[in-house]
Amino acid sequence: MIKKILFLFLLAGTFGCADRDLDEVGLVTGKAMVVSAHPLASAVGAEVMKRGGNAADAAVAVQFALAVVYPDAGNIGGGGFLVLRQNDGSIAALDYREKAPAAARREMYQSDNGEVIEGLSQNGHLAAGVPGTVDGMVKLHEKYGSMPWQELVQPAIELAAKGFPLTQKEARKLNEQRLNFIRYSSLRPEFILKDHWAEGDTLRLPGLAEALERIREEGRAGFYEGKTAELIEAEMERGGGIITKEDLAAYESVWREPITGKYKNYYVISMPPPSSGGIALLQLLKLTEEYPISEWGLHTAKSAHFKIEAERRVYADRAKHLGDPDYYDVPVQGLLDTTYIKRRMADFSLDNATDSDAVSAGTPAPSESPNTTHYSIIDPHGNAISVTTTLNNSFGAKTFVAGAQFLLNNEMDDFSIKPGYPNSYGLIGGEANAIAPGKRMLSSMTPTILERDGKLFMVIGSMGGSTIITTVYQIIVNVTEHGLPMQGAVNAGRFHHQWKPDWVLSEWGALGFGTSAKLWLMGHKIAPKPEGGIGRAAGILVLPDGKLEGGADPRGDDAAAGF
Known part of the structure; x- marks a missing residue:
């Protein structure tokens, strides 16, 4: 058994992400930049800003463009979070x-004897929550937009109607999901089915173009009312789902106060609950302040060991204390209390791993009062926006809305479907994240903006389900502690620990043989992730001369565009 584990370490030290250039500098522009998961979407956002649009305008255009060209996570049938800084x-x-939905119930994914019904919360119609993306983009545009709404939706319509060439990665994913699309859609989605998609093939989505045209002409009502709402409800009735036209009409996105905090001479602006991202990120950064990470170096045994142990404790807190603040009293101030955060590492050993069974959530001081995609934008005026949007797993519920050609999310799996039972990302949940009608499910999305000395410094975020938080954390530390450029920080190999299950997920080559062997001797269990990598980040760094450097993730088709 020992030989087998060491062999895996040897593989991890030989192949994969370690050979990516840590000194690589990404695209540098003088005025504006978009970094997203697809080059066509990035180009759309850059063009909007060239025509005089601001960061919010570009964000709306990129969101709808991603719904066309990046269907495994870009969406109008899902939701997301964003933070912005003017x-x-x-x-x-x-x-x-x-x-x-209003008909959702606490035990809806359990049998009569209380056993979880495998897959029910992950695939098909019953897995879908009420989508929020279109309402969110309308609200963003109403408050911060400057260009006409119609002009921002039009590029996505043209991409859907005229078609666009598939990348190699997108073609492969469509081939892999073909049977799932047939199984979980009530009517056979011929438009997405083909014996074999290949790089360069053109994908046309005329039904999605028509759905986007309704959004262009009617705004919010073009999705939550009228024909599209009728198509969604009909899809639900055929497939045994529970979303109704009343659920759609009642949906409202919400402006919230960002989570903010200091990390050395940086000011961190991130997403509050029902995202766990902002709180968990600040906890990790506050813990990092207390240790000489820069001296220990990038991906050394000491540095990696500390980060793993910090992540272990933060994710234990996440499991117990975080949920929708409209339904659960999240102890935000207590979780961010400096004394509390430091106390969480009281049993930390520099020499040995902690058994996750010995780590539980802390008791914060009382309050005084997978698949996702991310894009980052800075406009010529210095406005910045960080947006993470998702269907949850890749291609969501695998369910297409017949007649509109868009996918539904499977976000209901992000609830705690049974206390102590892991979701598809292995995350454990409890009472704070139990299912209730109208409730928002807990998320790991971590759209984040950093200031340094009062000035805009970084816009960052990632996809990756439960690994989003640790991806964003490690990239920030790669820049601020290890001195990497934005692209190098995104390139760097990543690893992840989330308390339960008690193992370290590591990209091939992220830690190398020497560090992996030392961590194993400390008691860490390492599980290599051979395909896909951990997270897919999109970052922008403001350089000392005011220029912008993009960090587009080489793990996907991500691209930076700007001028």
Whole structure:
């Protein structure tokens, strides 16, 4: 058994992400930049800003473009979170997370004897929450947009109607999901089916173009009312789902106060609950302040050991204390209390791993009062926006809305479907995240903006389900502690620990043989992730001369565009 584990370490030290250039500098522009999961979407956002649009305008255009060209996560049938910082320093956060339908019930994914029904919360019609994306983009545009709404939706319509060439990765994913699309859609979705998709093939989505045209002409009503709402309800009735036209009409996204905090001379602006991202990220950064990470170096045994142990404790807190603040009293101030955070590492050993069974959630001081995609934008005026949007797993519920050609999310799996039972990402949940009608499910999305000395410094975020938080954390530390450029920080190999299950997920080559062997001797269990990598990040760094450097993730088709 020991030989087998060491062999895996040897493989991890030989192949994969370690050979990516840590000194690589990404695209540098003088005025504006978009970094997203698809080059066509990034180009759309850059073009909007060239025509005089601001960061919010570009964000709306990129969101709808991703719904066409990046269907495994880009969406109108899902939801997301965003944080923004205006050039005057004002900040805001928008929660357009999906909600449980009115007919949702606490034990809806359990049998009569209380056993979880495998897959029911992950695939098909019953897995879908009420989508929030369109309402979120409308709210963003109403408050911060400057260009006409119709002009921002039009590029996505043209991409859907005229078609676009598939990348190699997108073609492969469509081939892999073919049978799932047939199984979980009530009517056979011929438009997406083909014996074999290949790189360069053109994908046309005329039904999605028509759905986007309704959004272009009618705004919110073009999705939550009228024909599209009728198509969604009909899809639900055929497939045994529970979303109704009343659920759609009642949906509202919510402006919330961002989670903020200091990390050395940086000011961190991130997403509050029902995202766990902002709180968990600040906890990790506050813990990092206390240790000489820069001296220990990138991916050394000491540095990696500390980060793993910090992640272990933060995810234990996440499991117990975080949920929808409209339904559960989240102890935000207690979780971010400096004394409490430091106390969480009281049993930390520099020499040995902690058994996760010995780690439980802390008791914060009382309050005084997979698949996802991310894009980052800075406009010529210095306004910045960080947006993470999702269907949850890749291609969501695998369910197409017949007649509209868009996918539904499977966000209901992000609830705690049974206390102590892991979701598809292995995350454990409890009472704070139990299912309730109208409730928003807990998320790991971590759209984040950093200031340094009062000025815009970084826009960052990632896809990756439960690994989003640790991806964003490690990239920030790669820049601020290890001195990497934005692209190098995104390139760097990543690893992840989330308390339960008690093992370290590591990209091939992320830690190398020497560090992996030392961590194993300390008691860490390492599980290599051979395909896909951990997270897919999109970052922008403001350089000392005011220029912008993009970090587009080489793990996907991500691209930076700007001028």
